[in-house]
Amino acid sequence: xxxxIASLVEIAQVFSGDEVGNTIHKHFEGNKKSNGxxxxxxxxxxxxxxxxxxxxxxxxxxxxxxxxxxxxxHLLMKTKLLCLDESCELAQxxxxxxxxxxxxxxxxxxxxxxxxYHGIVSINTFLSVMSEIKQREIxxxxxxxxxxxxxxxxxxxxxQEIEMKNRSLKMLLDNADQGFLSFNADLxxxxxxxxxxxxxxxxxxxxMNFGALMEEYLDRDxxxxxxxxxxxxxxxxxxxxxxxxxxxxxxxxxTGSRAISIAYKILSFAxxxxxxxxxxxxxxxxxxxxxxxxxxxxxxLILSAINNKAEILDAIEEAESFFSGEVDRLLxxxxxxxxxxxVMFRVVHTMKGDFALRSLYATAVKLxxxxxxxxxxxxxxxxxxxxxxxxLAAGVDFAAMVGxxxxxxxxxxxxxxxxxxxxxxxxxxRIESLVNVIKDRYNGSDCEFLVQSIQELTYPALNTILxxxxxxxxxxxxxxxxxxxxxxxxxxxxxxxxQLYASFLRSMIHIFRNIVDHAIEVPEERVEKGKPEQGxxxxxxxxxxxxxxxxITDDGRGIDTAVIAAKALEKGVYNRxxxxxxxxxxxxxxxxxxxxxxxxxxxMLSGRGVGLSAxxxxxxxxxxxxxxxxxxxxxxxxxxxxxxxx
Amino acid sequence: xxxILIIDDSVxxxxxxxxxxxxxxxxxxGEAQDGVEGLAKFKKLSPDLVTLDVTMPNMDGLQxxxxxLAEKSDAxxxxxxxxxxxxxxxxxxxxxxxxxxxxxxxxxxVLGVIAGALEQG
Numbered sequence: 001x002x003x004x005i006a007s008l009v010e011i012a013q014v015f016s017g018d019e020v021g022n023t024i025h026k027h028f029e030g031n032k033k034s035n036g037x038x039x040x041x042x043x044x045x046x047x048x049x050x051x052x053x054x055x056x057x058x059x060x061x062x063x064x065x066x067x068x069x070x071x072x073x074h075l076l077m078k079t080k081l082l083c084l085d086e087s088c089e090l091a092q093x094x095x096x097x098x099x100x101x102x103x104x105x106x107x108x109x110x111x112x113x114x115x116x117y118h119g120i121v122s123i124n125t126f127l128s129v130m131s132e133i134k135q136r137e138i139x140x141x142x143x144x145x146x147x148x149x150x151x152x153x154x155x156x157x158x159x160q161e162i163e164m165k166n167r168s169l170k171m172l173l174d175n176a177d178q179g180f181l182s183f184n185a186d187l188x189x190x191x192x193x194x195x196x197x198x199x200x201x202x203x204x205x206x207x208m209n210f211g212a213l214m215e216e217y218l219d220r221d222x223x224x225x226x227x228x229x230x231x232x233x234x235x236x237x238x239x240x241x242x243x244x245x246x247x248x249x250x251x252x253x254x255t256g257s258r259a260i261s262i263a264y265k266i267l268s269f270a271x272x273x274x275x276x277x278x279x280x281x282x283x284x285x286x287x288x289x290x291x292x293x294x295x296x297x298x299x300x301l302i303l304s305a306i307n308n309k310a311e312i313l314d315a316i317e318e319a320e321s322f323f324s325g326e327v328d329r330l331l332x333x334x335x336x337x338x339x340x341x342x343v344m345f346r347v348v349h350t351m352k353g354d355f356a357l358r359s360l361y362a363t364a365v366k367l368x369x370x371x372x373x374x375x376x377x378x379x380x381x382x383x384x385x386x387x388x389x390x391x392l393a394a395g396v397d398f399a400a401m402v403g404x405x406x407x408x409x410x411x412x413x414x415x416x417x418x419x420x421x422x423x424x425x426x427x428x429x430r431i432e433s434l435v436n437v438i439k440d441r442y443n444g445s446d447c448e449f450l451v452q453s454i455q456e457l458t459y460p461a462l463n464t465i466l467x468x469x470x471x472x473x474x475x476x477x478x479x480x481x482x483x484x485x486x487x488x489x490x491x492x493x494x495x496x497x498x499q500l501y502a503s504f505l506r507s508m509i510h511i512f513r514n515i516v517d518h519a520i521e522v523p524e525e526r527v528e529k530g531k532p533e534q535g536x537x538x539x540x541x542x543x544x545x546x547x548x549x550x551x552i553t554d555d556g557r558g559i560d561t562a563v564i565a566a567k568a569l570e571k572g573v574y575n576r577x578x579x580x581x582x583x584x585x586x587x588x589x590x591x592x593x594x595x596x597x598x599x600x601x602x603x604m605l606s607g608r609g610v611g612l613s614a615x616x617x618x619x620x621x622x623x624x625x626x627x628x629x630x631x632x633x634x635x636x637x638x639x640x641x642x643x644x645x646x
Numbered sequence: 647x648x649x650i651l652i653i654d655d656s657v658x659x660x661x662x663x664x665x666x667x668x669x670x671x672x673x674x675x676g677e678a679q680d681g682v683e684g685l686a687k688f689k690k691l692s693p694d695l696v697t698l699d700v701t702m703p704n705m706d707g708l709q710x711x712x713x714x715l716a717e718k719s720d721a722x723x724x725x726x727x728x729x730x731x732x733x734x735x736x737x738x739x740x741x742x743x744x745x746x747x748x749x750x751x752x753x754x755x756v757l758g759v760i761a762g763a764l765e766q767g
Contacts, residue, residue, distance in 0.1 A: 528657060
């Protein structure tokens with residue numbers, strides 16, 4: 001309110017102080033609307049004020065008329081004046097005017113211009129103007145309030161809309177298969193997590209520390225990595241580097257029966273940094289994948305069963321006889337428990353490889369578990385007791401181990417596939433007794449021919465047996481991302497007694513596994529070295545009267561004696577002194593020693609380094625030898641010499 | 647558009663990386679086969695970005711990373727590592743590496759990580 005009183009100024013009649021009361025009376029009589037007059041001096045400066053009501057009050061007193069009517073008005077005028085300049089603001093004016101004595105409150109306020117009389121402001125006018133202004137202000141306020149109210153309604157609408165959006169978003173999130181939660185630098189999980197999270201963790205998680213929450217689901221190293229990475233991440237300023245940290249965080253965990261994948265997303269990385277965690281239950285997906293893998297394995301098993309029926313039945317029979325009596329025999333015959341244990345470990349290891357080769361994966365997995373338990377005993381060293389080994393062996397139910405794979409074969413190929421021995425799935429004992437029957441009944445050349453013919457059946461050609469590893473090599477190469485041509489078998493073609501060489505033939509798998517796993521390089525590396533992308537495995541067979549020789553050559557990376565020496569030292573196979581006295585050839589042959597391996601991972605594929613020692617042991621039992629030659633980056637040749645047994 | 651130095655002891659890895667980078671608009675300005683050579687080439691060539699293998703003879707990747715950052719505190723270094731080396735990568739990132747790439751290489755991932763690293767302030 002910065003208005004001045006200028007617009008309220010009215011004109012009031014002025015008189016000199018010398019005028020008599022009668023003149024004023026005449027003025028009031030003649031101007032009914034005039035409520036007062038101003039008395040000024042000769043320089044037009046206000047010296048007094050006569051208000052109509054005040055004037056007639058004075059005249060109306062006893063003797064008033066006779067005293068004042070013919071005397072100068074300065075005797076009855078009010079001299080206590082309120083004079084204000086025309087520039088005075090309304091507020092100031094109101095304050096001054098209303099602060100006058102009660103009797104004077106409705107008197108004119110005199111307005112000056114440059115200290116001279118200019119006009120008056122009547123309180124009536126002032127009040128009516130003030131009320132108009134108030135009215136205008138109230139209207140303005142009303143308009144403002146209406147605007148505010150409208151804005152409020154609008155805001156409420158917007159808020160409802162946002163709330164609805166949030167609600168529907170939450171509903172969407174709650175009904176998604178994924179759980180969403182978020183937290184800031186303090187890792188405290190915020191309230192707004194989706195309900196799937198509660199289902200996954202089976203507890204209220206709002207307010208919990210994400211690191212503490214995950215502790216029970218991750219192993220110690222993973223958990224430390226999670227907490228350390230998050231701590232580092234939240235200290236950063238750049239979002240791009242923060243994203244690099246996200247890649248380190250664990251991406252899967254298990255909650256009892258469910259498998260959960262975790263993805264992370266930066267929600268904001270400005271003043272407040274917050275991270276969203278997206279949890280997906282992948283149990284069903286994994287189960288499906290597992291099922292698909294099982295289907296693939298089953299098909300391989302069926303194919304293998306059709307092609308290798310005799311070998312599979314042989315292997316099963318042999319395994320059954322090993323677990324039912326051999327272990328006891330080993331414990332009786334061997335000098336120490338650890339020696340018996342070493343043999344058992346080797347046998348189980350070879351058996352595992354053999355069943356895997358024949359695509360009986362379920363059986364191989366169970367043998368792998370058995371091997372793990374044996375490994376624990378092997379590592380226990382001397383402290384392993386005979387009773388422990390005996391208990392472990394007694395607890396093995398091989399029929400149960402092989403049961404799942406056999407059930408699959410029966411399901412696809414019929415119940416009697418394994419029982420109707422159309423092919424030569426004939427046990428050695430039965431052939432032996434058949435031969436004995438023939439020997440009893442026949443004589444001379446007839447007998448010789450018959451026995452020979454029957455035995456031929458169990459004397460397969462060695463080149464066919466070796467070429468049979470192609471399928472295994474192909475699968476293994478595929479798993480390891482390598483490319484290998486089909487095995488090439490050249491040289492003499494001859495038959496061997498399957499029964500006599502069965503264990504040796506089975507152990508050969510370790511040589512091929514070593515070649516695929518360790519020797520043949522991945523295609524890029526081969527190209528780098530100027531070799532064709534496909535690795536080559538070449539078998540050369542040579543037969544003399546008493547002996548036959550198998551040479552297996554690959555064109556892989558060769559064996560680096562420096563690596564072998566370093567490993568032998570690390571594993572304590574040799575000490576530094578012993579090593580320095582060994583020839584290159586002797587160092588190379590370290591690979592045939594028990595418990596030596598150039599790879600540290602233990603898996604069903606790679607084995608534990610008993611592989612090549614198992615081969616050597618089988619060869620030695622037959623009275624043969626194995627040697628190895630190798631040129632780094634060119635390849636390796638294993639030469640196996642065996643007595644020709646009939 | 648960046649000048650890149652490759653430090654890796656494996657010829658195969660270097661060639662593979664070079665092939666990927668040559669297919670983009672980046673330029674491989676130098677290659678080194680261990681940390682010592684890498685650091686020397688870094689000082690000489692002042693590349694915009696370094697790809698740095700973790701496991702190397704003479705001076706390993708982490709040490710080399712620290713030396714490079716001591717030389718130029720805002721150097722952009724992308725570590726190269728095998729899968730599953732979370733601890734080492736955390737150490738590298740904490741030490742100031744821009745990002746990391748896991749072997750085996752995927753072209754898109756390599757170029758994506760390098761682009762991200764170059765954008766870092």
